[in-house]
């Protein structure tokens with residue numbers, strides 16, 4: 001009987017194709033029916049076409065609108081939304097706390113491995129033991145105890161950055177604040193980490209490494225989400241067009257740059273405060289790698305990868321957040337005036353310690369960090385095994401489900417932050433526990449950002465110095481709400497890719 005069916009099909013190949021086509025269609029329809037009605041996640045709300053494939057999520061990455069479109073879904077469906085066959089976005093703060101808890105950690109999803117593309121630096125590590133080992137090998141490199149080493153370096157470059165902004169406005173009438181902040185944050189991370197003056201600000205060299213860093217964050221975002229991207233990338237990189245070669249060579253160039261920096265690693269950083277020198281952070285890590293008595297250390301290859309990570313994570317994020325914070329303050333005369341008054345209570349020698357004690361300034365920064373975190377794309381985590389999964393809110397999630405905590409939605413939740421899209425520093429006068437818990441700008445408790453202390457110091461000194469020195473500066477006409485709209489890849493960027501300042505016009509001074 002079977003032989004006769006085979007013979008029949010072999011005699012008529014069109015039938016074979018129709019049968020294969022029908023099988024594929026039946027497969028897709030039945031898996032769609034399963035995902036919509038019978039999957040363990042079937043009860044979680046969300047549009048049917050999003051439940052059945054990852055296409056929607058991928059298309060959002062392609063259009064650089066992940067965070068804002070997930071926000072629209074939450075507006076419509078509530079705090080739990082299914083955004084793929086195995087992916088659920090969760091903005092319910094109690095569940096968010098559980099997902100990022102240190103006690104029952106939900107591990108980073110395999111997306112991070114894909115983003116890393118073979119790199120095994122801290123950010124991309126998923127395995128908890130490997131993470132623990134690497135984190136300990138960093139030691140206290142970026143911790144609070146090292147802030148005294150960092151401050152003189154940060155102040156030096158903040159002052160140069162503000163001087164350059166003013167000079168540019170004096171000479172050309174207008175300047176792009178974002179490019180200066182980018183050069184500043186790269187110089188800072190270069191000197192603190194590697195003891196080297198990269199000279200981005202002084203040489204006004206904005207195009208090479210800095211541009212590569214931006215391109216790199218876009219490429220890794222696409223790489224993480226597109227299923228066939230790796231295969232496609234290996235074909236594209238063979239196209240002999242100079243532009244294609246340049247674009248896709250960014251990762252190689254940045255790695256080489258990180259390795260070069262490491263090669264020329266200077267053991268010490270000048271501490272401008274008292275003329276003494278201290279070890280640069282990576283020289284400590286490097287020294288540890290050669291010390292047989294130290295248990296948690298890195299190999300040279302791992303250190304090179306960390307050098308790349310720190311260079312990008314430590315510059316790109318500050319550029320985005322610093323630019324948005326300054327823009328938000330320049331936009332609001334009332335906030336700017338209050339800050340100027342508060343800064344006038346300080347004497348000339350502005351230190352970070354003094355800035356941390358200014359109540360209104362602290363509220364402004366907290367509020368701006370709520371609205372403008374660098375990364376808006378939710379960090380996916382995996383529901384742990386054990387009892388077969390976890391209960392989150394009223395739903396049970398089988399182990400292996402990918403849960404995303406959408407920073408943009410959570411930090412703009414109107415039940416926690418009334419009038420959520422407005423910059424209202426005074427809401428932090430008396431914050432609730434819920435408000436504090438809803439801030440994920442520097443990540444969740446189980447895998448927090450290691451550069452938070454450094455980042456906050458840079459932001460405080462930058463904003464204070466800029467406002468104190470640039471009383472006669474305002475946003476240029478090119479800098480509008482539209483030009484500053486988010487474009488979202490691994491991190492956000494303003495749509496116009498710049499944020500211009502100009503000298504304040506006489507007319508507006510009296511306004």
Ligand code: HEM
Pocket residue numbers: 122123124142309310313314315317318321373374375379440441442443444447448449450451452454455
């Ligand atoms: C305003 C500036 C910054 C913001 C908003 C920021 C934000 C974040 C966030 C949200 C995460 C967690 C990402 C995730 O879970 O997927 C993270 C991780 C990380 N950040 Fe930052 N960051 C900033 C500055 C820095 C700086 C200056 C450094 C330099 C050392 C740095 C190094 C890192 C590293 C190495 C990780 C990975 C930690 C881990 O996976 O355990 N960041 N950052």
